[in-house]
Amino acid sequence: MQIPGQEKSFIFPVFVMGLFCVTILAGLVGTILPSLNFLPVIGHTKVSLSVWRDFFSYPGIQASFFVTIFSGITASFGVVSFAFFFISVSYGNTLWKFFEKILSPVLSIPHAAFAVGFGFLIAPSGWLIRMVSPSLTGFTTPPDWMILNDPAGISLTIALMIKEFPFLIMVTMGALGQLDIKETLLVGRALGYTKEQIWLKILIPRLYPHLRLSIFAVIAYSLCVVDIAILLGPSAPPSLAVLILKWFNDPDVGFKLLAAAGALFLFFIVLLSILCVYLIEGSAGFFLRPFIINGKRSSFLAWFKPVIFFMGMCIIHFTFISSVILVIWSLTWQWRFPDFLPATWTLNFWAKGMVASFDPVMTTVFTGVAAALLGLLLTIGCLEHDVNSRKNKTKNHTRYLQYFLYLPLLVPQITFMAGIQLLLVIMKMDGYWITLMLSHLLFVLPYMFIALSATYLAFDGRVTDQAILLGRSYTRVLFRIKLPMLLKPILFSFAIGFSVSVAQYIPTMLVGAGRFSTITTEVVNIASGSDRRIMAVYALIQQCLPMAMYAMAIILPKILYYNRKGMQV
């Protein structure tokens, strides 16, 4: 039986579907047509496959392709398996608890800022070498080693793994709540299994379905990444996503066609990779069965425990030191090799940066908060519809939603957004704040969904049923009982949505028509110059915004529920 108030909830998934359908269609049409040599404004109207021929014969395209595949697949595979191993050996121990505490600040570090810091850490003229030069190494000038920007993309792969690991751990922490871990471990231990073996054989296979979407997002991100790839990836030729961006901005407008073909090709690679993972999932269930039921109590993983600990510590340290480097650069006046610390310091750049970034920061905050609030409304609306229609066995619109909700994460942003830009300009809607905010929503919403859905769907319905039985209306119960109980995950999903909005560069540029500068557009602009000092200031300011939101997500429940111990967890 439907309870009054529930029947209208279908508008949420329907609205989201409408929004996403229109934009994705516009994006795809705006990409497919140019890739078929159809772009009337630059005089190409004869539909043909010539663009594709040009694309495949472009000098260095194979190398681009291989470096993209290598870095994308290795990074995704590496980080996912490492995350599983890490959970298996360290769940519940001190390192894990430490991770829980520092996760939010680590997550809030923007990719580009991390890449700058990380690059300066490991470069031949970087901090690690400076620490031991010239005293130990005798280097007065940096050695000519190929550590950064290596043609194979190894440094890029490592950076991607370091940056994606905390994201996966965060999603896992959200999903762990739905598995009865304590009980499983207890039973497993009673049967003589070691902790690692229980995780590998029982818990991870049950955890995986909850992480599937996040893993797909990691794969898509690793294959399409631009900002880290520009800073740490190879340059001649660069990875596919960087090449596409270069083509798109090439003064010779004919390259726009190539960019469209490249973007479609990259999209195809992403889809193919995800399909592969899907197939592997199925076969893994079959092939790993003997391993799961072989009855072996101890695990090979125990041997690698120190290695896994060490790698986990490395990830934390690299991330932390990358931020420290930014702080030092922001206070630098002059700093040359092989000095371990700057020769002269200044507060000049902070003074300048704080003044100059005030307006962009305000724009960023307003847009981010609006997009995350709207995202929250839609996410909760859709999830509530999902819960209700499952219970009432009515038509579930949210189920269809997931088929394209995640598309914006899978399609390379640059060309996808170019189609949307054209559509907005035709409708005379470009350059408005509202369209800018909605374009952010396209990317904010999927992440908020990923972050919230698992916990939300796992909410114990008996609590709300009880309240309704006590005679309260559906909406009242939702706002007085359910949402307050879910406050912490909701705030977290809000903080994630906000930080995704803060990070958007391409949508802000294309949809905002240059009318809106956010802290991220400022960072990217400054990064196109050479001054690391002012860039560090901007990057740190950028980093502060999501950090403040995460801090709020942690502190607010503690303040509101200071007298309800059970709700602070």
Next chain:
Amino acid sequence: MKHFFLILLGVVVLTVFSQAFAKDWSEIEQEAKGQTIYFNAWGGSQPINEYIQWACQVVQETYKVRVIHVKATDIGDVVSRILVEKAADKQTNGSVDLLWINGENFKAMKENMLLYGPFSQNLPHYKLVSTLKKTMLYDFTIPVDNMESPWGMAQLVFSYDTKQVSKHPTSMPELLAFARQNPGKFTYPAIPSFHGTTFIKQVLLELIQDPEILNKPVIQADFEKNTRPLWDFLNELHPFLWRKGKVFPTSGSQMLSLLNDNEIFISFSFNPNSVSNAIENGELPNTIRTYIHTMGTISNAHFLSIPFNSSAKSGAMVFANFLLSPMAQARKADPRIWGDPSVLDIKKLAGPDKALFKAVPKGIATLTPEELGQGLPEPHVSWVQFLEKEWLKKYSR
């Protein structure tokens, strides 16, 4: 008597015209009042951003034109946006009112009819521009046709660390010899970045047998033969480059960081004052100096243009005109501020304006105008695409 009438007629016509012209401009200034213009310009340099900020303030106070600096990472995406607006038939209220541009981007805009103009001849300060210079009339060999207003000059200058290099090279063969002696201490940005392309153009200009050919459109049949010395040179140079020529910096700005990190000893930039400016603001140590090759180096100019669909063209012209004023140009030329060479002809200036330029100090690492010389002209623009394609084929694998 007949002559007298002719002269009289001439004088009358001239007065009427000049008055009409003067009235035109004051009308434009009047119209510009209260307009908001979006000035799209590269925003990667703090000193340049601060200079633009200053100009915006002055124009707001003097002409009541509100200028907003829209910072771009790559002016290519601004050109893309204007192109999209044209595709969507947006004839008015374009998102861009004025943009900083030259070379290939200008070519793209001109070919795709994205420009408003001709307009620069109407700017009162345009008559002070040293129009005798070819670079003012041809932007990368494309006729400017008053479709853009000159803003500044550029010339390729090399920079080196005097602490590490005692005697700098003065030609490409000497640069190769330097690289052999100091493996890994020189590099150039990957093609098709602007600085990388400029470097290989410079190599070609220095090594080609018959430089005259470069003034004409490239002919496929001769391309191979004429550019042979360039590829031979690069083949020899690459094993001695930074990272053995397997990795290239992505941009000219990255070259500056590499120089500061001691990764390379010789770098280059496209502004004769940029090193002085970087020393001034602490980005480089004061041991860096600049030099050019004895044959001279490529020079060109950069410009401001107005898109066809701007709805604040008067405001854009007022701002462009202000940026051409002796006051703005002299401030821009100051290495402590930005150090971008002026486009004005000093001889055409009135006394007090001349004094403005006299007061501009010479940067610590800046060459004198005599040392910089006339500068070499850019090769015909059609060469760029051929050179870039060939480079990618040979070295980007």
